[in-house]
Amino acid sequence: MRSRSVLCTAAVGALALVMYAVPAVAHHAFGAEFDADAPIQLTGEIVKLEWVNPHSWIHIEITNDDGSKEVWMVEGGTPNVLVRRGLRRECLPIGTTLVVDGFQTKDLTLKRANGRDVTFPDGRKFFLGSSGTGAPDDGAEQRGRGTEGRC
Amino acid sequence: MLEGRAAARVERGARASDPDRAAPAVTGNTGGYNNVYIDRGKIVAIVDGQPRSSLLTTPPDGRIPAMSPMGEKRMEEYRAFRAQFGRYDNPETRPLGERCMMSFGSSAGPPMIPNNFYNNNYTIVQTADYVMIQTEMVHDTRIIRLGEPGRLPEHMRPWMGDSWGHWEGDVLVVETTNINPMQTFSRFPPSKDRKVTERFSRVDEETILYEFTIEDPAYSELWGGQIPFKAFDDLLYEYSCHEGNYALDNILRGARYQERQGNQPEQR
Numbered sequence: 001m002r003s004r005s006v007l008c009t010a011a012v013g014a015l016a017l018v019m020y021a022v023p024a025v026a027h028h029a030f031g032a033e034f035d036a037d038a039p040i041q042l043t044g045e046i047v048k049l050e051w052v053n054p055h056s057w058i059h060i061e062i063t064n065d066d067g068s069k070e071v072w073m074v075e076g077g078t079p080n081v082l083v084r085r086g087l088r089r090e091c092l093p094i095g096t097t098l099v100v101d102g103f104q105t106k107d108l109t110l111k112r113a114n115g116r117d118v119t120f121p122d123g124r125k126f127f128l129g130s131s132g133t134g135a136p137d138d139g140a141e142q143r144g145r146g147t148e149g150r151c
Numbered sequence: 152m153l154e155g156r157a158a159a160r161v162e163r164g165a166r167a168s169d170p171d172r173a174a175p176a177v178t179g180n181t182g183g184y185n186n187v188y189i190d191r192g193k194i195v196a197i198v199d200g201q202p203r204s205s206l207l208t209t210p211p212d213g214r215i216p217a218m219s220p221m222g223e224k225r226m227e228e229y230r231a232f233r234a235q236f237g238r239y240d241n242p243e244t245r246p247l248g249e250r251c252m253m254s255f256g257s258s259a260g261p262p263m264i265p266n267n268f269y270n271n272n273y274t275i276v277q278t279a280d281y282v283m284i285q286t287e288m289v290h291d292t293r294i295i296r297l298g299e300p301g302r303l304p305e306h307m308r309p310w311m312g313d314s315w316g317h318w319e320g321d322v323l324v325v326e327t328t329n330i331n332p333m334q335t336f337s338r339f340p341p342s343k344d345r346k347v348t349e350r351f352s353r354v355d356e357e358t359i360l361y362e363f364t365i366e367d368p369a370y371s372e373l374w375g376g377q378i379p380f381k382a383f384d385d386l387l388y389e390y391s392c393h394e395g396n397y398a399l400d401n402i403l404r405g406a407r408y409q410e411r412q413g414n415q416p417e418q419r
Contacts (some may be wrong), residue, residue, distance in 0.1 A: 032401060034181040041174035053270065053390040054288065055188070077188045078269045079388045080287065084190050088385070101174060103181040115187045116175060123170040127187050 034114045038104040051079040072111040158193040207376040222369030239406035251392035259291035261327045261347040262363035290390045323351040342369040357382045
């Protein structure tokens, strides 16, 4: 049997904000997962990015004061939020140095944190918001089905 | 005004940070979703070249109409029913998204309304007999049968209801009844007679115009809207909902802990 498939995304724009008070995404209790008393700042190179829903994990390798190295996992936006920003899997900038501000997980033995601010060393943001509605090729500024960006 | 606010938000989020900043301060709060997690864009949706200030087009004021007297009565009854239970008494009173049962808001629908966070992405697979719509968040798949409807009996209420489609020229028209009463919409369950009609029109290579109409005697009039769906060259990623699985358990356990400490959990 012949079948066709289409992948598409709904334009959201600023509108849905006005129309609905969508219930908070309560499955993700930042306060339950991360320790408000354990703020951290990490500087390191991207070694891996896990493309998983509902949140990606950026792995960065940091160097401690004693010269030892550790890989930390930093939580970020969903894979398709990254795609909308032009950060496609095939152009993931492995080796890029990032500075991450966040809070460590409550289990302090895990080298994990949520990303509150993720920048390059000069302070520029790693995650820049999309133009248009955020949907790819929405007839506005963005063109090319979301392929435009830093790739 | 909407776009101005949205553009200002994108601009604020893009502003460089101080490269010599310190780690975040201890304020007792880890923060929630911000620009790292959410990307809302900065313009409104455009249909037929027309920027839209609401996704709703029926009624013409772009607002959900008032409840009918029957709807008001049902809402009161629903509130009274919910008031018997504490907010964290049991899994059944937690939202479907939190329980990893269905999408947050009405992403899978019907109607398929984008949430304002992320993953408003669909894969539509079409055969001669069926159309399948998979919603990225939270892994919902609706199977629409094509042809003369053979409706389910009234008591059978599957997730996303009982959808039947037919072609009107190149337009796929889908009518859905038997919507599960737990699929609340604006925190309110649909009435048992709700019928949602959807129209999927391929307006160009890149765009499906999605239109929906809701007939529900709980409302004083029909309502519906138009949403452009745009082609997207990437994958839907699996939504395993692990965090929800853990969170639901921990939410209930936390409430029991508070009770043992003599503190009542917050009630709705």
